[in-house]
Amino acid sequence: GDSVTQMEGPVTLSEEAFLTINCTYTATGYPSLFWYVQYPGEGLQLLLKATKADDKGSNKGFEATYRKETTSFHLEKGSVQVSDSAVYFCALSDRETGGFKTIFGAGTRLFVKA
């Protein structure tokens, strides 16, 4: 079945450092790929998405490129801020009978130090 694997955390970085959170997936179809962010005590917010191969999703300085050849969707940001400290979830949504099924990765916790 479909699955999402993302790097284990926590990831600890200093402010202005470069961020990469790896995400790979397995899917039988042609899924859409997502990154969600969860700030402490809150629900998940959609950060970015990509719906087909070679698409790049971007938002708030974060970006991720849909790589079909490596089945990856790594999240990157050139210069992190303390306010980026949160848990990041990679997810895929694949068509199934009657709709879509979304699979989430385990989440990666990011700490950014001032």
Add this chain to the structure above:
Amino acid sequence: GAVVSQHPSWVICKSGTSVKIECRSLDFQATTMFWYRQFPKQSLMLMATSNEGSKATYEQGVEKDKFLINHASLTLSTLTVTSAHPEDSSFYICSARGPIAGARDTQYFGPGTRLTVL
């Protein structure tokens, strides 16, 4: 756009009582709603999926008689935790999906409800 609200944001109740959590899509029709449970520092655990007007589909291991889900309209789903016990204490998050142009495959999440059972 695509805002989902939950109410209440937190609730404390005594063991044995029932608690109802509401999930509303504010600016779109939610043809499908999802209920998740999240333990501290862990990922989301899907509890059930509900389509408007039909019975919810529960994930394996989730007691349907304990976690009652109703999706009576295109903008409202409720989760009732019946006869709650301390082990039901958790963070409950709903999400919704609907016929939004370019985003039919996207789930939008509510802010979550923290339930504490004493």
